Amino acid sequence: MKETFNHKEKLKSKKEIELLFGEGKSIAQYPIRLIYRKSSIQENNGPKTAVSVSKRNFKKAVDRNRIKRLLREGYRKNKYIVHHNTTHQFTFMFLYTGKEMPEYALVASKMKKILQKFNTQEIKT
RNA sequence: AAAGCAGAUCACCUUAUCGCUGUUUCGAUAUAUCGAGAGAGAGGAAAGUCCGGACACCGCAGCACAGUAUAGCGGGUAACACCCGUCCAUCGUGAGAUGAGGACAAGUGCAACAGAAAGAAUGUACAGGUAAGGCUGUAGUGAAAUCAGGUAAACUCUAUACGGUGCAACGUCAUGUAAACCAACUUUUGAGGGUUGUGCGCCUAAUGUUGGAGGGUAGACGGUUUGAUUUUGAUAGUAAUAUCAAAACUAGAUAAAUGAUAAGGAACCAUUUUAAUGGUUACAGAAUCCGGCUUAUGAUCUGCUUUUUUU
Numbered sequence: 001m002k003e004t005f006n007h008k009e010k011l012k013s014k015k016e017i018e019l020l021f022g023e024g025k026s027i028a029q030y031p032i033r034l035i036y037r038k039s040s041i042q043e044n045n046g047p048k049t050a051v052s053v054s055k056r057n058f059k060k061a062v063d064r065n066r067i068k069r070l071l072r073e074g075y076r077k078n079k080y081i082v083h084h085n086t087t088h089q090f091t092f093m094f095l096y097t098g099k100e101m102p103e104y105a106l107v108a109s110k111m112k113k114i115l116q117k118f119n120t121q122e123i124k125t
Numbered sequence: 126a127a128a129g130c131a132g133a134u135c136a137c138c139u140u141a142u143c144g145c146u147g148u149u150u151c152g153a154u155a156u157a158u159c160g161a162g163a164g165a166g167a168g169g170a171a172a173g174u175c176c177g178g179a180c181a182c183c184g185c186a187g188c189a190c191a192g193u194a195u196a197g198c199g200g201g202u203a204a205c206a207c208c209c210g211u212c213c214a215u216c217g218u219g220a221g222a223u224g225a226g227g228a229c230a231a232g233u234g235c236a237a238c239a240g241a242a243a244g245a246a247u248g249u250a251c252a253g254g255u256a257a258g259g260c261u262g263u264a265g266u267g268a269a270a271u272c273a274g275g276u277a278a279a280c281u282c283u284a285u286a287c288g289g290u291g292c293a294a295c296g297u298c299a300u301g302u303a304a305a306c307c308a309a310c311u312u313u314u315g316a317g318g319g320u321u322g323u324g325c326g327c328c329u330a331a332u333g334u335u336g337g338a339g340g341g342u343a344g345a346c347g348g349u350u351u352g353a354u355u356u357u358g359a360u361a362g363u364a365a366u367a368u369c370a371a372a373a374c375u376a377g378a379u380a381a382a383u384g385a386u387a388a389g390g391a392a393c394c395a396u397u398u399u400a401a402u403g404g405u406u407a408c409a410g411a412a413u414c415c416g417g418c419u420u421a422u423g424a425u426c427u428g429c430u431u432u433u434u435u436u
Contacts (some may be wrong), residue, residue, distance in 0.1 A: 018218095050380055061172090062410055069145095073385050074145065086388065093380095104385065 015059070017050065020091050031098025031112040032107070036118065037091050047082060047090040049075060055085070057099045067096050070104055074111035081115040 024037040036047075053064045065124040071094050082090075098100075 020161070045245075062408095065409050065410060073144080077385085108385095 010032055017093070018092075024093070027114055029099050029110050029117065031096060031100075031102065032114055033095040033097050034114050034118060035093040035095065036070075037075065047079075047092050049092040049094070051075075051094045051096075052057050056092060057096075067102065070102065070107045071096060071111070074107045077108060078112050078115055081112070082119055086107075087109045 020035055020037045024035040026033055026035045029036075051068045053067045053071075055064070058067065060063045075092075075094065
């Protein structure tokens with residue numbers, strides 16, 4: 001499959017995000033935390049995804065931008081792990097909970113682990 | 126060579142692979158998407174939000190007061206607290222830097238130490254003088270002792286400018302209906318209510334009927350990037366800048382694009398075997414748009430000053 005990450009796969013609706021924070025489940029794999037939820041909307045486009053970095057841990061906009069880009073890149077490269085699961089529409093939110101500027105290699109490996117963890121949990125239930 | 130002063134320029138580069146956001150061309154179709162190609166995609170400060178505008182809406186912003194800001198002189202500008210020129214003052218050996226540079230001949234306030242006395246009155250020594258007396262001169266204290274004294278980062282006065290709120294402004298469309306909103310008519314009252322800091326002034330309310338259409342859902346689109354624009358040249362001017370001509374189109378996101386990986390090169394630093402190895406490549410990320418200011422920050426270049434050495 002293609003390693004794209006265009007606007008269809010991005011989570012943009014404010015309503016959906018509020019629901020996600022309200023009733024979503026979470027998987028932690030320091031320094032990344034995934035919050036996910038079964039969406040009410042059915043589009044068959046794979047999970048809708050957003051990323052976020054706390055302003056408290058990173059004051060500079062440059063740093064936050066960089067981490068968000070790394071998270072997006074990590075997801076883009078590894079999304080094949082979860083993308084085949086089309087029985088439900090999911091919404092994802094990746095949070096960066098660390099306090100240090102990460103390397104891409106670390107983000108990529110943790111992203112892989114977290115997605116595999118998600119797979120095993122959701123396939124069981 | 127060292128130390129310093131002023132100004133200008135750049136903001137690591139190239140290639141490949143995989144991606145992101147607009148634009149545009151072609152082809153498909155379910156008319157909104159998909160596929161392919163082309164081309165574009167952060168800054169000098171995008172930052173702080175401190176000034177000044179454009180633009181939009183509001184009770185059409187009128188007058189008075191209050192309030193705020195500015196302050197040699199002349200010029201520039203859409204405008205400014207900005208910029209240019211110039212005088213003066215202060216600092217520096219100097220290149221230069223700084224400006225809290227309007228008025229104390231309107232009024233009020235304030236003035237350490239010293240001094241009899243600091244704006245209110247008088248007093249010591251010596252000399253002169255008178256009917257008498259600090260009446261006059263000198264000495265003495267101090268930056269200043271009656272001199273149109275000093276002080277306005279003291280009130281104040283003078284001149285000039287300023288209505289308020291900010292693109293989450295505001296407009297259109299879709300969905301859709303309860304109070305509230307708008308228009309017309311009706312009845313009652315001239316009190317009450319509303320109004321940007323205050324007053325004058327200005328606006329009008331309540332009931333019922335009919336018609337229109339709001340709020341909310343941060344829905345979609347517009348506003349939104351062609352502009353006090355950029356580059357080059359000419360002319361005017363000491364300069365800031367202005368005028369004219371030619372060419373160019375140069376980000377437009379919205380939980381927010383501008384990225385990741387690899388290879389090679391460049392600069393700097395450290396180590397040492399002088400050729401490699403390792404590390405580093407600042408400050409920092411557009412959000413309606415411009416002109417400034419302030420702050421953060423890596424280099425490179427140019428001109429100038431002082432000192433020392435050599436000739």
